[in-house]
Amino acid sequence: MARLKQTYPEQGFFGIGIMNNVDELNIGTLWRSAYILGASFIFTVDKRYKKQTSDVTNAWQRIPLYHYDTVDDLLKNLPYDTPLVGVELDDNAVEIESFSHPHRCVYLLGNEQSGLTKEAITKCHRLIQLPGSYSLNVSVAGSIVMYDRAAKLKR
Template sequence: MNDNFTNEYFGIGIQNGKTPENLGVLWRSAQNLGASFIFTIGNRYAKQSCDTHDVVKALPYFHYETFEDFYKNLPKGARLVGVELDETAENLETFHHPRRCVYLLGAEDHGMSKKAIEKCHSLVKFKSEKSLNVAVAGSIVLYDRGINKPRS
């Protein structure tokens, strides 16, 4: 078996997502861009018309009621990478994606919780003065991961 495949994985999800349409769009991007799993914290996923590929049947989907529940179930050895417009966040253009990680995005209107930001191993942001739509932001991060291969 290819060691690169067995040693590399990533998942992506949203904490307290506001609009279900954004979930469907992000899940479709996750499937197309190679995510290993998807998840939500807080609000539950419901099938959306924009999820034309029925992604929750194609990728493992996890739902966590609280951030604490999510955090205690992170895969062992995975790095938690928050996508947040924060002064301490590294620009995506210079960020080195971990081989094994979980990307977490915040709600469209409030971002990630303070506790989630504090628990992240890394924070990344875009060169933008205003926040991006959560599905767009997540898709850009996954695309960047694909063209800037993770390092050990």
């Protein structure tokens, strides 16, 4: 049987999740945005999630939520040829305006209190930041990243 050599970059996928989340409302809000903005899955690292009310679209019925115990566990289970993109205000982060989103990738956000750990940042294959000198709410930050991705890939 002939091998399928052609790739279809416009048909990529992405997942998005929060490490060590502190406020469950953020997961529900992120889940809702993720479903609407085209994510294939969302996830938590470290802390598990209990369903609550900010997900009014019942996104849990549409895209799956996975759980990983650690960032290493997440890395070990990344889909083939799919980089981990950290999202954090950091001196080494690329500004999102100039960032080309990989067709397949997984975005990792930090928690409300302490953000992504230095260790997690070093494990990300790419690191991006949003404009501004102060941190946004984590589900707002994730939603902007997904919007930027959708807008750029559409062009």
